[in-house]
Amino acid sequence: xxxxxxxxxxxxxxxxxxxxxxxxxRNAILxxxxxxxxxxxxxxNLIAFWRYGPHPEVLTGxxxxxxxxxxxxxxxxxxxxxxxxxxxxxxxxxxxxxxxxKG
Amino acid sequence: MNFVFYGIAVLTVAGALAAVxxxxxxxxxxxxxVAFAGLALLFLExxxxxxxxxxxxxxxxxVAILVVFAILLTRGSETPKDGVYSKYPLVGxxxxxxxxxxxGWAVLGSQRxxxxxxxxxxxxxxxxxxxxxxxxxxxxxxxxxxxxxALIGAVIVAMHEKExxx
Numbered sequence: 001x002x003x004x005x006x007x008x009x010x011x012x013x014x015x016x017x018x019x020x021x022x023x024x025x026r027n028a029i030l031x032x033x034x035x036x037x038x039x040x041x042x043x044x045n046l047i048a049f050w051r052y053g054p055h056p057e058v059l060t061g062x063x064x065x066x067x068x069x070x071x072x073x074x075x076x077x078x079x080x081x082x083x084x085x086x087x088x089x090x091x092x093x094x095x096x097x098x099x100x101x102k103g
Numbered sequence: 104m105n106f107v108f109y110g111i112a113v114l115t116v117a118g119a120l121a122a123v124x125x126x127x128x129x130x131x132x133x134x135x136x137v138a139f140a141g142l143a144l145l146f147l148e149x150x151x152x153x154x155x156x157x158x159x160x161x162x163x164x165x166v167a168i169l170v171v172f173a174i175l176l177t178r179g180s181e182t183p184k185d186g187v188y189s190k191y192p193l194v195g196x197x198x199x200x201x202x203x204x205x206x207g208w209a210v211l212g213s214q215r216x217x218x219x220x221x222x223x224x225x226x227x228x229x230x231x232x233x234x235x236x237x238x239x240x241x242x243x244x245x246x247x248x249x250x251x252x253a254l255i256g257a258v259i260v261a262m263h264e265k266e267x268x269x
Contacts, residue, residue: 003108005210005211005213006108006112007145007149008206008210009207009210009211010112010115010116010145012203012206012207012210013116013119013203014115014116014119014138014142015202015203015206016199016200016202016203016206017116017119017120017123017199018119018123019195019198019199019202020123020195020196020198020199020200021122021123022195023189023192023194023195023196023198023199024123024188024189024192024195024196025123025187025188025189026186026187026188026189027128027187029128029170029173029174029177030123030128030131030187032170033122033123033131033132033135033170034123036135036162036166037119037122037123037135037138040138040139040142040158040162043142043146043154043158044142044145044146047145047146047149047151047154048149050149050151050224051149051150051151051224056224056226057224057225057226057230059226059230059231059234062151062153062154062226062231063234063235063239063242065151065154066153066154066157067239067242067246069154069157069158069161069162070161070246070249070250071246071249072161072166073161073165073166073250074249074250074253074254075253076165076166076169076170077169077253077254077257078253078256078257078260080169080170080172080173080257080261081256081257081258081260081261082260082261083173083177084173084176084177084261085260085261087176087177093177095189096189096190
């Protein structure tokens with residue numbers, strides 16, 4: 001197994017764990033945690049391909065990963081703000097209990 | 104492939120597993136921090152120092168703290184009576200296992216065509232700064248605008264409404 005394949009397998013495993021968490025947990029915050037894990041797995045792929053790909057000095061994969069980290073931070077802030085607001089209105093963070101779009 | 108990589112990989116995967124499996128939500132957030140730290144170590148192992156330290160600053164320093172604050176504000180640390188998993192957890196598990204099977208099959212079945220297995224890329228922070236201010240200045244500005252809009256939006260969404268406005 002090449003080093004790149006090792007990193008890609010770890011990233012695939014973390015992505016699958018995050019996907020399983022996002023699909024099976026009830027709590028909205030835990031679903032957001034799963035989404036964060038999936039984004040991080042994608043970042044690991046980008047960095048691994050940057051490191052082992054041709055022309056790492058052009059910094060393409062590294063830049064992609066840095067911008068992806070910034071966008072994920074924005075996503076986390078908005079998502080958690082939404083969860084707090086939903087909890088204030090519906091008094092629950094259970095996703096199975098949120099079955100109305102009208103507050 | 105050395106023992107350092109295997110150690111960090113096991114730590115990261117264990118943290119990720121604990122983050123989605125534990126019952127107490129606060130414990131999940133702490134396990135998530137372990138997973139983020141392991142990923143930062145993997146970035147450092149891949150000679151991406153800047154991305155590794157950005158990962159530590161942004162994820163461990165900001166996102167994990169945000170998650171803990173959200174858990175405490177929503178009293179999410181109390182384990183609900185009817186379990187922590189949704190109605191059909193097996194479907195989600197099957198989808199995740201299928202995704203992992205396809206990804207692993209693609210990774211293990213691929214040819215090694217990437218040439219840069221041994222050479223270590225010498226990238227300094229100066230080069231990263233020059234690239235950010237030169238070739239990638241437009242994405243940088245767009246990300247800055249997105250972050251500003253997202254943070255203002257998050258504050259407005261989570262802001263307390265006045266009692267009379269309902």
